[in-house]
Amino acid sequence: MHVPHAPEFSLSVVLWLAWTTLALVLMTVLGLLLLRWWRWRSEPQKAAFRQRWSEVLMRCALGEDLKGQLPHLKSKERWAFMKLWLHCQLSLKGPGRDRLAALARLMECQSMAMRKLGSRHAAERLMAILALGFLKDEQAVPALLEQLHQGEKQAAVHAARALLEIDASAHVDQVVQRLLTLTDLDFSLVSVLLKPFRGVLARTMMEGMPPSAPLQACAPGAAAAALQWLRLARALSLQVPGERLGAFLANSDDIDLLIATTRLMQGEQGTQALIAHAQHQDWRVRAQVAQALGRIGRLDDAELLARLTTDAQWWVRYRATQALLSIPGLSVQKVQTRIECTGDRYAINMLHSVISEREAFA
């Protein structure tokens, strides 16, 4: 029986693999070099474009007459212009933004923004949504409403901003309704994008504040709806009256709801409602109460906070110590005296840690 010469066969396979690997490495290196070269070549052009159009946009925003002075915009530069224009819109407020919108309409940016709504790239879609809002394009409202109701979460928040830009009073109800039903919402994005419309959103939100009756007596899903409302209210920095929030605290035993309510607490009525929950059986609520007292508490609350520094849970001790050091009119020495009076060595250790932490960050 004939047996193939195995070592020769293996050697040729190894050689083939080595050459292929070398060729792939060389191709990758060449590709990287080409990309760098392309970037090196295009960078000055991009910088010149930014320089030229930034000045145009700034002059436009400040109300200078640009008739007959607009540089030629190539079709391949339109998207770059739109990005720069959006940056300018997001940096300014006042009448300058209306002038910028008029300029973009003059340069027929609506049609491009509408086209980009269907882009495969999420970033382009989001920018197009915002652009349509800043352009105050009424004709884009149906497309923006579709993004609000059927788009993904980020698109919905961007569409909310765009719709409010076009006509805040006409669209605020739909926007609030949609935001209250979107689960896993990015609240930091909501906070950043919808901040300029906080006033109009606050009015609608307060009108639709969930009932603070005992949630067990309400419809199924009432707790989840109330939680979403509270989180959205916090993202929008709403000033909710303390007595209404106090009713939430009194009538609920849902931990997430209690924590969300505690974070919104303001003023003296808020402090009273918080104090009632300082001994809550769940340590997360106690920690939130301590943190909230650090924000809104006064000298009278120092004794309660000193007690919380001896809590069995590390986080409660930490938050209570931080809160004590934040109470107006209470010096570090006074806090030290109070905590030493407790005779709890964990509380004393925590105080030293928090003071060191504050010094490190100062």
Place this chain on the structure above:
Amino acid sequence: MNEITGMSQPTPSILVIEDDEFMASLLQFVLERQQLQVLRVADGRAAMALIDAGHRCDAVLLDWMLPQISGLEVLTRMQQHPDWASRPVLVLSALDDGAEIARAFQAGASDYLTKPFNPEELSARLLRCLTTSGGNARAARA
């Protein structure tokens, strides 16, 4: 990017400390339209170096959220420096909660303006800072 433009007197000069390049050029454009000279730095570290090197400016426009060294730290250092302590500082920040504004004023800020900003409002506030700090009368007229 750290960019320094001319600083010859008597035109009032403003130190702009802003890390966002587009925002910085926007601020520079607005201020130069008010006949003010602009000295631009892009981060807290460069600003600290400028303070320690003994440069002089008539007012400062300070971004509150700077990389590496925050606006608060820069402001604190300015207040400790004999040449800079009397300079008016207008803080520009995206943060608009009361606690942060109070912190800026406690640290020695003369005024606080939120981003996005209105160019007319910025100019008016800065010129008021310049006049109230005994700055150049020409700036007040500009």
